[in-house]
Amino acid sequence: MTVRKLQQKRGWAWSIAVAIVKPALLATTRHEWEGGERIPERGGCILVMNHISHVDPFTAAHIVYDHGRIPRYLAKSGLFRNKALGAFLRAAGQIPVERLTRNAVGAYDAAVAAVRAGECVVVYPEGTITRDPDLWPMTGKSGAARIALETGCPVIPVGQWGAQQLLAPYAKKPDLVPRKLIRMKVGEPVDLADLLTEPRTPQVVQQATDRIMDAITSLVEDVRGGQAPPERYDMRKHGDRRTGDPHRHEIGEDPA
Template sequence: MTVRKLQQGRGWAFSLAVPIVKPTLLSIASRTWIDGEKIPAVGGCIVVFNHISHIDPLLSAHFVYDHGRLPRYLAKSGLFKNKALSKFLRSAGQIPVERLSRNAVGAFDAAVNAVRAGECVVVYPEGTLTRDPDLWPMIGKSGAARIALETGCPVIPVGQWGAHEVLPPYTTRPRLFPRKRIVMKAGDPVDLTDLLTRPRSTETINAATARIMAALVAVVEDLRGEKAPAERFDPRKAGLRQIGNPRKQDRA
């Protein structure tokens, strides 16, 4: 496992969080980091992860931080309603997202600006925790693809496995004993070169999204030693339009 030194100042938010969060995570799970050096040491980039647990953001931050980058997230706008938490999140460079609203465009612009400023932006391209019965990545949303096409930045897929053993999806009670094992592996940058000069049409964005998801699924398959289903789970087809609760049915 290669650990890379941080190349930028942490700021007060990360300086406060890292000494608390890292030891806590190490106490509940061992970690195996694989090929994290594929995350660029400097310069704007997007790192995409599969999403299997509410604890994922802490673990993915651990992975990215251990490889010399400060992670910037597209975070749910609801987290910013608390003044103290909002101050902390904004100081840590996190980007509020108001889903299904006009302000989502502002989040896209903020993410593009962050990448252009040389930041490492973390995206969960599924948009929410997976609802696939076997925890495979679902169909992807277009956010990561659109940011990549707009900026020309590298997109690094990172597959992870084990977080669901610590905190199963859509639950609130962690399973701390016995100590679990978390594995994360970075893949090669997704090749979008031929798409960068095309018009930003739906076809181009869908093609980029498909490549990003295929690369991510391939890394997860490698970690799990299994083949993913030929057809990815689609929450809308399953009548699960509501993002926060898998039991709420689509009333549209």
């Protein structure tokens, strides 16, 4: 594995985060990374990956940071309501998402602007931790596809497995011992070239979304050494809650 030197200034927030999070990850996880060189060294791009644990943004940041980029995430707006945490997240360049409101479009605009400014934006197209009983990728939402079609930037798929061993979905306490193996495989950019000049119809956006989810699922099959179900889990068909712990009786959804 080739570790790249960070080319951009990381700022005070990332300096603090790296000093705390990276040693913690090295103490609690081992990693097998494949294809990390496919993460662009510079320029705007989107990294899209499956979502299996609340801790996987940290394990994802590990591979992105060690390949010379600072990841920018779409983070739920509730995290920004705490004054200190909000200041920290903004200083780290994270993008607030107001879920379940029309203001969610502001996150899309901010993500497009970040990509155009040369940033590496990490998106979980499923919109929430997968509800598939065996943690396979679900159907995707349209946000990543719409950002990609608007900017024409590279869309880099990543399949990951292992973070759920460190912190199971919606669990309150991590399982720190023994160290957990985190596997990640970075794929070739998703080919959306033929769709970039097409009218931005729902059908075209869905085609792009399906290609993104197909690429992610194939990579997850590789890192898991198994075969995904022939039909991806669809929360709408199963009547699932669309945010938060599915076992709690609340209503909500992540933005497309």
